[in-house]
Amino acid sequence: MPVPDAPVTGAPTDSSAPPAGGPARPSQLDPAIAARLRRSADGLVAAVVRQHDSGEVLMVAWMDDEALHRTLTTGRATYWSRSRQEYWVKGATSGHHQYVRSVALDCDGDAVLVSVEQVGAACHTGHRTCFFEELPVTGADAS
Amino acid sequence: MPVPDAPVTGAPTDSSAPPAGGPARPSQLDPAIAARLRRSADGLVAAVVRQHDSGEVLMVAWMDDEALHRTLTTGRATYWSRSRQEYWVKGATSGHHQYVRSVALDCDGDAVLVSVEQVGAACHTGHRTCFFEELPVTGADAS
Numbered sequence: 001m002p003v004p005d006a007p008v009t010g011a012p013t014d015s016s017a018p019p020a021g022g023p024a025r026p027s028q029l030d031p032a033i034a035a036r037l038r039r040s041a042d043g044l045v046a047a048v049v050r051q052h053d054s055g056e057v058l059m060v061a062w063m064d065d066e067a068l069h070r071t072l073t074t075g076r077a078t079y080w081s082r083s084r085q086e087y088w089v090k091g092a093t094s095g096h097h098q099y100v101r102s103v104a105l106d107c108d109g110d111a112v113l114v115s116v117e118q119v120g121a122a123c124h125t126g127h128r129t130c131f132f133e134e135l136p137v138t139g140a141d142a143s
Numbered sequence: 144m145p146v147p148d149a150p151v152t153g154a155p156t157d158s159s160a161p162p163a164g165g166p167a168r169p170s171q172l173d174p175a176i177a178a179r180l181r182r183s184a185d186g187l188v189a190a191v192v193r194q195h196d197s198g199e200v201l202m203v204a205w206m207d208d209e210a211l212h213r214t215l216t217t218g219r220a221t222y223w224s225r226s227r228q229e230y231w232v233k234g235a236t237s238g239h240h241q242y243v244r245s246v247a248l249d250c251d252g253d254a255v256l257v258s259v260e261q262v263g264a265a266c267h268t269g270h271r272t273c274f275f276e277e278l279p280v281t282g283a284d285a286s
Contacts, residue, residue: 033278046189046203046254055198060189060254075282100282104274107266111189111203113274123250131247131256135176139218139243 027065029072034065038109044080045110047071049122052101052115058122059130061090068103068112075100077116096120170208172215177208181252187223188253190214192265195244195258201265202273204233211246211255218243220259239263 023034024043037045044062051058061079063071067087070078077090077098091097098116105112123130166177167186180188187205194201204222206214210230213221220233220241234240241259248255266273 041184048191048200048203050200055200057191057193057198057200057256060191060249071282072278072280073282075280100280103278103280105276105278106203106273107268107270107275108273111273112278113200125250127250130249130251130254132250133248135215135246135248135255137215137218137243137246139214139216 023065025064025066027069029065029069033068033105036105036109037065037068039064040110042082044082045112047077047079047112047114049077049098049114049116049118051118056129057131058116058118058128063112071100071114072103077114091119094120094124096122098122166208168207168209170212172208172212176211176248179248179252180208180211182207183253185225187225188255190220190222190255190257192220192241192257192259192261194261199272200274201259201261201271206255214243214257215246220257233265234262237263237267239265241265 021039021041022043023039027034039045043064045068047061047063049058049061050056062082063078064080067078067080070076070087077100079088079090081088097119098114099119100114100116102115103112121128123132164182164184165186166182170177182188186207188211190204190206192201192204193199205225206221207223210221210223213219213230220243222231222233224231240262241257242262243257243259245258246255264271266275
């Protein structure tokens, strides 16, 4: 029986392809942090943004590794635009800057909580928060 | 030249396949709400969960249409487990129930903010919040 040169079971390997759930784009992010991220299929984690002192939840956006790196190292909240497929620094065009006070990673690595000093409105509609539309809760099982 | 029975341009149609970005699974969710969701490729929106009175951000989980429907109509926070590919009612096994007080949809329909009465710890590690690990912010560009 011939001895194969390489294992014949398992998926074919391609060292140029990123691992499933790996970084979507090159990044300077600290490898120790990158190793803890559990990314979506498109390489992103959810970023929940709140006003640092009041705790008000302002918006949710998306970060790849490099957006997180820039957020941590520039002090300016930076995201990945899924629709435009590019980085955006909050406030760069609107003037509604987000100055980063702290960032926390969640227990399973698929979300970060970004505490900011929000200048003006967080929402592009002009609302302070993007979560301005209440949905009807009809369940009565309250504590 | 023969006349084809069906158009020969465009992608093949398969009426059983959900539209891109559409619901991943059948749901009883109000169609007016469903029409406003902007789902990820796997049919989910992000659910940011906070304690209703203190505003503390407790966790991020994921909802498909039916998980949102159940959350709105049962008053118990219900999510879609990406790893187990099934619905889960928070607290069903841990006893750490989440009684829903309000739900808000964000401006672009890809996230909901769920305000709850959290019983005990939200995090499976035993921490009150899943966001217990601070990342280093080295940028000095504060306001």
